[in-house]
Amino acid sequence: MISSSSKTILEVRNLSASVSGVGILKGINLTVRAGEVHAIMGPNGSGKSTFSKVLAGHPSYTVTGGEVMFQGKNLLELPPEERAHAGVFLAFQYPIEIPGVSNSAFLRLAYNTMQARRGGEDLDPLEFNDYIREKSRIVEMDPSFLDRNVNEGFSGGEKKRNEILQMAVLDPTLAILDETDSGLDIDALRIVASGVNKLMTPNNAVIMVTHYQRLLNYITPDFVHVMRGGQIIKTGGKELALELETRGYDWVHA
Amino acid sequence: MSAAIKSIFNHNTYLSGLLPTTAAPHEWLNALRADAALRVRALPFPTTRDEEWRFSDFSLMCKTAFAPVVATPALTLTDIAPFLLLEAVNSRLVFVNGIYAAHLSSTVLPAGVVATNFSAMLTNETLRAQLAQHAPFQHEAFVALNTSHLQEGALIVLSKNTDCTTPLHLLFVSTASIAPVASHPRCLIVAESGSACTLIEDYVCLPTVNASPTYFTNAVTEIVIEDDATLRHTRLQRESPSAFHVGYAAVHLGRNSCYDSNNITFGARLSRYNLHITQSAEGTNCTLNGLALISGRQVADTHTVMDHTQPNGNSAQLHKCIVDSGAHAIFNGKIFVRKDAQHTNSTQSSRNLLLSNKGRIDTKPQLEIFADDVKCAHGATVSQLDTEEMFYLNSRGLNANTARNLLIYAFAEEIIDKVPIASLKQHLSQTVSSQMGEIV
Numbered sequence: 001m002i003s004s005s006s007k008t009i010l011e012v013r014n015l016s017a018s019v020s021g022v023g024i025l026k027g028i029n030l031t032v033r034a035g036e037v038h039a040i041m042g043p044n045g046s047g048k049s050t051f052s053k054v055l056a057g058h059p060s061y062t063v064t065g066g067e068v069m070f071q072g073k074n075l076l077e078l079p080p081e082e083r084a085h086a087g088v089f090l091a092f093q094y095p096i097e098i099p100g101v102s103n104s105a106f107l108r109l110a111y112n113t114m115q116a117r118r119g120g121e122d123l124d125p126l127e128f129n130d131y132i133r134e135k136s137r138i139v140e141m142d143p144s145f146l147d148r149n150v151n152e153g154f155s156g157g158e159k160k161r162n163e164i165l166q167m168a169v170l171d172p173t174l175a176i177l178d179e180t181d182s183g184l185d186i187d188a189l190r191i192v193a194s195g196v197n198k199l200m201t202p203n204n205a206v207i208m209v210t211h212y213q214r215l216l217n218y219i220t221p222d223f224v225h226v227m228r229g230g231q232i233i234k235t236g237g238k239e240l241a242l243e244l245e246t247r248g249y250d251w252v253h254a
Numbered sequence: 255m256s257a258a259i260k261s262i263f264n265h266n267t268y269l270s271g272l273l274p275t276t277a278a279p280h281e282w283l284n285a286l287r288a289d290a291a292l293r294v295r296a297l298p299f300p301t302t303r304d305e306e307w308r309f310s311d312f313s314l315m316c317k318t319a320f321a322p323v324v325a326t327p328a329l330t331l332t333d334i335a336p337f338l339l340l341e342a343v344n345s346r347l348v349f350v351n352g353i354y355a356a357h358l359s360s361t362v363l364p365a366g367v368v369a370t371n372f373s374a375m376l377t378n379e380t381l382r383a384q385l386a387q388h389a390p391f392q393h394e395a396f397v398a399l400n401t402s403h404l405q406e407g408a409l410i411v412l413s414k415n416t417d418c419t420t421p422l423h424l425l426f427v428s429t430a431s432i433a434p435v436a437s438h439p440r441c442l443i444v445a446e447s448g449s450a451c452t453l454i455e456d457y458v459c460l461p462t463v464n465a466s467p468t469y470f471t472n473a474v475t476e477i478v479i480e481d482d483a484t485l486r487h488t489r490l491q492r493e494s495p496s497a498f499h500v501g502y503a504a505v506h507l508g509r510n511s512c513y514d515s516n517n518i519t520f521g522a523r524l525s526r527y528n529l530h531i532t533q534s535a536e537g538t539n540c541t542l543n544g545l546a547l548i549s550g551r552q553v554a555d556t557h558t559v560m561d562h563t564q565p566n567g568n569s570a571q572l573h574k575c576i577v578d579s580g581a582h583a584i585f586n587g588k589i590f591v592r593k594d595a596q597h598t599n600s601t602q603s604s605r606n607l608l609l610s611n612k613g614r615i616d617t618k619p620q621l622e623i624f625a626d627d628v629k630c631a632h633g634a635t636v637s638q639l640d641t642e643e644m645f646y647l648n649s650r651g652l653n654a655n656t657a658r659n660l661l662i663y664a665f666a667e668e669i670i671d672k673v674p675i676a677s678l679k680q681h682l683s684q685t686v687s688s689q690m691g692e693i694v
Contacts, residue, residue, distance in 0.1 A: 057648070081649075099671070113652055117651065
């Protein structure tokens with residue numbers, strides 16, 4: 001899927017960020033082109049999750065240096081909702097529960113908000129019902145989940161499937177999956193991964209933040225990056241993940 | 255300042271000024287009324303110097319001279335259509351400014367159920383035996399004032415083992431009038447042993463738009479739930495934003511009885527609700543849910559007492575307040591577990607959402623345990639909207655305002671969802687949602 005002529009979606013240059021005055025990201029560089037899958041791995045505390053939250057615009061993190069260009073826009077200038085409108089999607093490690101709001105109502109609200117921003121048509125509840133039932137097949141989700149309140153009483157696996165369903169509905173250009181594999185049993189992992197694969201096109205891209213090689217058995221990365229101390233210290237192909245799996249992180253040095 | 259106006263400002267004579275000027279049509283009622291009137295004259299007006307009233311300053315109402323209701327406007331069913339419940343079309347008592355409106359009421363009731371105005375039943379044994387026996391007019395000034403006005407009121411009696419599947423709707427309508435009026439709604443509900451029913455006690459105002467009349471509602475409800483009986487009680491206060499509302503409910507629980515309360519407060523400039531539940535025999539089950547959603551300069555004060563006096567009682571309470579702009583919500587929840595109330599299982603949670611730095615919430619969950627083998631937990635939180643939750647919704651493309659509204663809606667919905675009447679639940683959800691700008 002990759003060709004050198006693919007256009008650049010994301011360009012991160014020397015990005016630094018801190019939370020409560022403590023520096024977490026210390027000069028990250030990363031280029032993501034259309035059609036690419038990037039895996040970001042690294043030990044606990046290396047800054048992987050912070051990186052994904054900073055890209056999505058989490059208000060608790062302060063960018064202290066560098067820049068992030070997303071399809072020609074300065075991403076760091078945009079509030080999180082405008083990043084979403086521009087095509088950035090973050091699948092959360094811990095999705096929140098929203099009691100009293102049905103999953104389908106929430107998804108329709110998000111979908112219609114996005115459509116309004118992108119100049120598309122609104123869907124009324126009936127039209128949306130058809131649309132979302134089709135989409136929910138991507139993650140093999142039982143339609144009864146659409147009538148339940150957002151993530152309320154969902155198992156870990158169901159929450160993650162719901163994240164990928166949201167990804168399907170919002171149709172992002174760049175999807176960032178923050179430890180989407182954590183807490184999943186093997187069946188749920190297969191379903192979530194297959195959902196992501198179905199959503200991949202030559203025009204979009206995925207960044208997967210993960211601790212484990214096992215997700216990469218299902219979603220094949222084009223690049224594997226190792227983070228440590230707030231920087232990407234090594235980049236390789238998918239074979240790098242296998243090496244990390246057997247040797248750990250200690251041998252990797254900048 | 256004239257002498258007349260000065261006397262209005264004198265709190266201690268203020269309530270006496272609201273005493274009735276005419277007698278009731280029945281002697282035993284007059285005797286009760288006279289006892290209560292003595293207490294009205296003797297009891298001090300509650301002020302913020304009283305511990306139980308320290309946050310809700312009802313001396314505000316003393317600036318208004320509320321007149322007794324003399325005539326009620328001729329309302330039609332169309333006027334009250336917004337408040338009618340699909341599930342209770344034939345089981346509704348309507349009172350307008352405290353006076354029974356037979357033409358707006360409908361009482362096609364299942365066998366074993368009595369729902370009527372007091373005056374139709376003045377010789378009824380249950381009414382005579384139970385009225386004013388539970389709400390403490392001896393030491394509560396507003397209860398005394400209500401009792402001094404006894405005449406009109408809603409009487410509900412469920413005969414032994416009657417399972418009333420039709421919800422009963424008690425609708426108290428206040429209307430805009432030339433001079434501010436005071437009304438004193440009264441309810442007596444007796445669920446005889448083994449009976450069950452769902453009750454909606456609903457305080458509303460007309461017109462619903464473009465008017466904010468000032469009036470005073472002083473309601474008292476007495477509930478007797480006999481052995482093995484069940485009452486599901488939803489109380490809804492959606493008075494005018496300029497109204498004063500005081501409500502007192504006394505609940506008496508028999509052996510193995512169940513009482514579910516959903517108490518929802520949207521309205522009034524200043525409101526106070528006292529819910530006092532007393533266990534009189536063992537093995538009772540209570541679920542108490544509360545929601546106050548207020549803004550502007552509203553003050554909503556909820557005081558609850560759950561008095562476990564006997565063994566094997568369960569109670570679970572969740573009270574929520576959502577306070578925007580300069581509003582002020584108060585929650586005071588006392589749970590007593592008396593010496594004999596062994597194996598009580600009681601939880602209480604006060605959860606509060608403060609949306610503005612001008613708003614205020616005072617919450618005081620209190621647990622007093624005198625028994626040694628019980629399971630009790632209580633807690634309170636006051637918070638602003640959660641950053642992580644806001645970020646989650648923002649990252650789905652929702653702007654800050656929509657995300658905020660959605661989270662507030664969700665917070666309220668946890669209580670609204672427990673209302674056992676589908677059409678009312680939907681209506682309340684829509685009310686919250688429209689206040690939030692039609693989000694879902």
